[in-house]
Amino acid sequence: MNITTIGFDADDTLWHNERFYVLTQERFADLLADYTDRASLDARLQAAERRNIGHYGYGIKGFVLSMIETAVDVTDARVPAAVIRRILEIGQEMLRHPIELLPDAHKTVAAMAASRHRLVLITKGDLLDQERKLAESGLWEYFDAVEIVSEKSAAVYRRIFNRHGDGPERAMMVGNSMKSDVLPAIEAGAWAVHVPFELVWALESAPAPTGHERYRVLDGLGGLKALVDWIG
Structure with missing residues (x-):
């Protein structure tokens, strides 16, 4: 699919x-x-x-x-x-503190939006602060929806991908946190792409689901479009 x-x-x-x-x-x-x-x-x-x-x-x-x-x-x-x-x-x-985008962030988000995928920003944290950062990032225009949640769980991902897409089976979650972005997304039935960051908060650490058919790792966001095109 x-x-x-x-x-x-x-x-x-x-x-x-x-x-x-x-x-x-x-x-x-x-x-x-x-x-x-x-x-x-x-x-x-x-x-x-x-x-x-x-x-x-x-x-x-x-x-x-x-x-x-x-x-x-x-x-x-x-x-x-x-x-x-x-x-x-x-x-x-x-x-x-001003926002500093990571390498290829703007290019990748813009490319995925141009390829007619529905894009959803799914983040945890304080509502006002996350809205401020998104507004200052220059990426707001590319997202079809923004979900600022108190926790990321399989149930939350199912709700979000059912609300804003065609269900988790036809969705992908991209993020740096194994605990929040990868494991619960896979549990929900979605693809999950881990883009490791050099610093990891101890409370976000978790073992990788090595070998799972819907788990992928990228060195950076620049490789995301090719991966999505390959999956289909």
């Missing part, structure tokens, strides 16, 4: 994202260097993020709240107000 609908992840698939979190964690560690070592701080922050996803969802705002919670914990509730203020300022800087 021919592929008629293509879903694209956004962060670290179409534009840079994770590197800003890494840089922010370095600044966070500098702020709390007098209270704990970097490895312990990173572990406690990751644990806070894992606990808080169900409360705050994905994105910068939840990340900032997890940093504040971690700062309170590692200082035994003695964190200076100036440090809290600086964490908030760093978070606001992240929300204002």
Whole structure:
């Protein structure tokens, strides 16, 4: 069955994202260097993020709240107000950071739109921030639909591909996250293309479905059109 609908992840698939979190964690560690070592701080922050996803969802705002919670914990509730203020300022800087597209992102999205495939942006995160990034990316015009979801699961992919396409069997999901973009899309019955990014958030790591007939890996987005044409 021919592929008629293509879903694209956004962060670290179409534009840079994770590197800003890494840089922010370095600044966070500098702020709390007098209270704990970097490895312990990173572990406690990751644990806070894992606990808080169900409360705050994905994105910068939840990340900032997890940093504040971690700062309170590692200082035994003695964190200076100036440090809290600086964490908030760093978070606001992240929300204002300009968008930088990844190589071949614009060319590939434009080419897939021109080939008359229905394109759907499927991303997690804060609604306002994701809408801002898409608007600034210059890619908005190519997408037939945008879905900003709280979690990516097989049920979510089935709903999206049924709503905006001809069902998951005739759809493909393209993204950098094995956990969110590949495994649940395959479970839903879609094709899944993994485009690895150099930085991977620990909470998005998962084993690859090596050998699955609907799983493919590309070194970059530039090879997507040829792959879709080959599949049919």
